[in-house]
Amino acid sequence: MAMNERYEPQAIEGKWQTRWDEAGIFRAGKRPGAPKKYILEMLPYPSGKMHMGHVRNYLIGDVYSRYYLMRGFDVLHPMGWDAFGLPAENAAIKDGVHPAVRTEENIASFKKEIKSLGYAYDWEREVNTSKPEYYRWNQWFFIQMLERGLVYRRFSKVNWCTGCLTVIANEQVKDGVCERCDSPVVDKEMPEWAFRITRYSQDLLDALDTLKEWPDRITSMQRNWIGRSDGAEADFRVQGHDAALRVFTTRIDTIFGCTYVVLAPDHKLVAQVTTPERRADVEAFAKRMAAQSKTERLGEDAEKEGVFTGGYAVNPFTGQPVPIWIANFVLSDYGTGAVMSVPAHDERDFAFARKYSLPIKVVVQPASGDKLPEGSKLEAAYTEYGVLVDSGEYTGQTSEAARQAMAAKLEKDGTGKATVTYRQKDWGFSRQRYWGTPIPIVYCEKCDPQRQGIPVPVDQLPVRLPEIDTQAVLTGKGEPPLAKVPSWVNTTCPKCGGPAKREAETMDTFVDSCWYFARYLSPHYDAAPFDPKEAQRFLPVDVYVGGPEHAVMHLLYFRFWTRVMKLLGLSPVDEPVKRLITQGIVNGPDGRKMSKRWGNVVAPASIVQKYGADTARAYVLFAGPPERDFDWSDDQVEGVFRFLKRVWTLAATHHASVAGATHDGAYEGKALETRRAAHKCLKRVGEAIDRLSFNTAIAGIMECINALYAQGTPETPAEKAAMAEAIRLLAVVLTPFAPHIADEVAEAYGSKELTVSQPWPDFDPALVVDDVIPYAVQVNGKLRAEIRVAADAGEADVRKAAEADEKVQAAIAGKTLRKFVFVPKRLVNFVVG
Secondary structure (H helix, E strand, O other), rough: OOOOOOHHHHHHHHHHHHHHHHHOOOOOOOOOOOOEEEEEEEEOOOOOOOHHHHHHHHHHHHHHHHHHHHHEEEEEEOOOOOOOOHHHHHHHHHOOHHHHHHHHHHHHHHHHHHOOOOOOOOOOOOOOOEOOHHHHHHHHHHHHHHHHOOOEEEEEEEEEEOOOEEEEEEHHHHHHOOOOOOOOOEEEEEEEEEEEEHHHHHHHHHHHHHOOOOOOHHHHHHHHHEEEEEEEEEEEOOOOOOOOEEEEEOOHHHHHHOOOEEEEEOOOOOOOOHHHHHHHHHHHHHHHHHHOOHHHHOOOOOOOEEEEEEEEEEEEOOOOEEEEEEEEEOOOOOOOOEEEOOHHHOHHHHHHHHOOOOOOOOOEOOOOOOOOHHHHHOOOOOOOOOOOOOOOOOOEEEEEHHHHHHHHHHHHHHHHHEEEEEOOOOOEEEOOOOOEEEEEEEOOOOOOOOOHHHHHHOHHHOOOOOOOOOOOOOOOOOHHHHHHHHHHEHHHHHHOEEEEEEEOOOOOOOHHHHHHHOOOOEEEOOOOOOOHHHHHHHOOOOEEOOHHOOOOOOOHHHHHHHHOOOOOOOOOOOOEEEEEEOOEEEEEOOOOOOOOOOOOOOOOHHHHHHHHHHHHHHHHHOOOOOOOOOEEEEEHHHHHHHHHHHHHHHHHHHHHOOOOOOOOOOOOOHHHHHHHHHHHHHHHHHHHHHHHHHHHHHHHHHHHHHHHHHHOOOOOOOOOEEEEEEEEHHHHHHHOOOHHHHHHHHHHHHOOOOOHHOOOOOOOOOOOOOEEEEEEEEEEOEEEEOOOOOOOOOHHHHHHHOOHHHHHHHOOOOOEEEEEEEEOOOOEEEEEO
């Protein structure tokens, strides 16, 4: 076939996308005997239009999918839709459209744009989390976990979003506001359903050390969120009462320096320990704290404040009474809601003691032998470990030894014990919204008077979400929306057959994304959430791509869920993902994160229509390393388009004369240099893809194009055959980045099959070794020149060439050579004096 002289991507891209679909080339399972690769990007939430940030995310996985296919792997690369949740429901209500309708419209739009970019997806495995055939298994998991004590009903203080009008998880609160709508989040007491994720806290923490191919910042964020604290609990008996305050501390070695204890304002013993004369002040303070959010109370800029209750507690080691305070920095749902305060050895306690003129007692001195002044003269808290002083029988012991001895003493006396606490809390997942998975629970006054909930029998699943008018049944107004649908909420009890009511709350959308990666394995499987045989074949995910903002939500939740799936005998793995890639942000032309919210979105369709899908793909991949942010540039898009035009022009210009050229003899001169450029490019691109350096790979292709243009018009048979080989190899290395032009060029140059179906070729080692290599020449460590010598040159020859350089001669003239340093293939250094 002849090649058009002009590069017109719109004329070729649709053709190749159709051919890929017809060939089913991206369907997993076609190479059952080959090693597998499961490549996955975090599934999109189709709440609006696709933008270039999405394009970048999916392209990273797409490059790997095509590359590993060419490397001979059986590649699974699926796509689906995270379709339930607040954004879709809020947008639908605002626009007067049912969430199901809006979601389907958005999915259709997303899918059309994804297909226009030529992504290598196995569309036969597509899932939609808002479909009953998917969320049926959310409900099945719920029941299995309920039977194993991993789901429970609790009455607790929750995070209530004043904008979304529903409960949200701790992980969804950012600086006191909802991460989705930026509305203030307030504390509210109400019943909710929770997953007992804390049962796995230590396992989730320990396993972070095994995730060698996860970014350090992600594992660090998870480690901090789980927040293990090793310490001890100790009972401070309340003076004049039978009650005792149990405190948790990581520094039991400082207990002899405890000069006051602090309770959360809503601690259950506050009323009991408060004296009559202090009651009015204590109640007023507690009321004021109840009206503040956790962020207002605990923020870095929040003033530490408190009120004395009038009560005293007895230090279990000294036997001395210490005053009991309440303060804004202690929370009832963290630790025990009570802390011992040692102002000499804790910065917060020090500031609080200074503010309220409370005693400061030094009980730990530096191990170095330096002495701290007495407490009243201390300028700042000493928070390091050291040697104990004024600590009874423990005086002279190190902090480490005293911690163990004191914890043992508490346990022996029955007044405490060594213990571990975690910052992580159980995951409250029930939501007071419509657009989510119905919770498969009913309440029967006869069989369940305590309202613990009766699970719907598994053979009655799914409990389908009813089709209701979400405009009439207003979300967030009073009861949850489903509670206002009598035909749905009224049902029969599975135990007695009498009247019962369904649970009207729905599941958090993060439940959907906890296990979707496993549903892709067998999306039409009906006997279980997925086929365990497919799990044996494809799990864990080999490469997972997504944003770092999911570090302590999705990425933690689905690690938990993977352990549950193993517990249920469904999956062979503890960890869902081997290698995690967190992509950087694409900023709009205004420098802010590309978002519909800022009105700075660049739509993929606009780029595809003007420049073609390959330009959109290659630009995003060339703009910078995947993990770094980059600013959108229309000029650079134009530059990448010109690069692809040069590829096309090179192939089209030489097509008639070289496409069928062959040569059986030796390659020399221009022919040899042409082959060198092509094979060096092949080597460089493969190595760059392996190390996730796509921009370097594309830069290597650009350099190769420049080298091929520099060779001019091939004239001899050898030159023509070399150019034909080089252009075929160009099509290969372009395939992961710009697959449409790659296939078009490959076909024009004689390929009978799709490029991605062909093996990734091996480069010729003899052609990638330079005959001449550069050496840096230093004098006393300072760069003076760069010389080029034969690749096999020895030390003497390199030194001779360096000494012949005029700049080097000037630098060493009249000086005594004290040493000559030779680093093969890199540098030489003349040390003179």
